C-alpha cells in the first residue's frame with residue numbers, strides 16, 4: 001500500500017503545478033465571488049435579467065455564425081457591439097443608478113454590529129410603526145385607498161417634489177385624514193421620512209413589469225414601480241378590496257396581516273438592519289405575486 005501511494009505521487013502528483021497561494025489571493029477570490037454574487041442577484045431582481053437572457057441568445061447565434069463561417073453576420077456583430085453596449089447603459093440607467101446609490105448609501109461599518117439598536121440608529125420610532133400599521137388596517141376596513149412610502153437610505157426628494165410639501169408627525173389620525181375620500185390630499189402617495197410625513201399627493205413611477213396581475217390597477221403598479229427604483233418600503237391599501245399589501249425591492253406581497261406589516265416595518269426600523277433587509281428581500285416569499 002505504502003509503495004502504491006509512493007508510486008502514485010511520483011507518477012502523477014509530482015508533475016502537477018501548484019501555484020503559490022498567498023493570503024491576498026484568497027481575499028481577492030472572496031471579493032470577486034461576493035461581487036459576482038451581488039451582480040447576479042441585482043440582475044435577477046431587475047430588467048437586467050432579461051438583458052442577460054437576450055445576450056445569451058445573441059452569443060449563441062454569433063457562435064453558430066462563427067462555426068458556419070457566416071462572415072456578414074460576424075461583421076455586423078463586430079461593428080454593432082459598441083452601439084449595443086451604449087444602448088444597454090441608456091436602457092438600464094435607472095437600475096444602474098439605483099445600484100450605485102445603494103452602494104454609496106450602505107453603511108458598512110454599522111453592518112458590522114447588527115445588534116446596535118440604539119436611538120441614534122433608529123429610523124423611526126415604535127409609535128410611528130404602530131401608527132402606520134393601525135391606520136392602514138383602519139383604512140382597509142372601510143375601503144379607503146392609500147399609498148404610503150416609507151423612505152430608507154435612498155432619499156426620495158425628487159418624488160417629494162411632485163406632491164404637496166408637509167411636515168408633520170406620523171399619526172393614525174393624520175393618515176386617516178389625508179386619505180379621506182374627496183379631500184385635497186387623498187390622491188397619490190404620502191412619503192414618510194423617519195417619524196415625519198414630508199409630502200402628500202406624490203406621483204410615483206409606474207412599474208412596467210409584465211408579470212403583474214391584470215386585476216391590479218395603477219396604485220399597486222405605482223407602489224411596485226417605486227420599489228424598483230428605490231429601497232423604500234411601500235404600503236398599499238386597496239380601495240376596491242380593503243386589502244393591505246406591501247412592496248419592496250421590486251416584490252409585491254398582497255393581502256398581508258397587521259402582524260406581517262409590523263414585522264416588515266420592524267426589519268427596516270434600524271439603520272443597522274440595512275444589510276439584513278436586502279438579504280431578506282432577495283428571494284420570493286409566501287404571498288408574493290410578482
Ligand SMILES: Nc1ncnc2c1ncn2[C@@H]1O[C@H](COP(=O)(O)OP(=O)(O)OP(=O)(O)O)[C@@H](O)[C@H]1O
Nearest residue numbers: 145187188189203204217218219220222238239240
Ligand atoms: N403614479 C401614481 N403615483 C401615485 N399614486 C397613484 C399613481 N397612480 C395612481 N395612483 C393612486 O391610485 C389611485 C387609482 O387607483 P386604481 O384604482 O387605479 O388602482 P388599484 O391598484 O386598482 O387600487 P385599488 O385596489 O385601490 O382600486 C389614484 O386615485 C391615485 O390616488
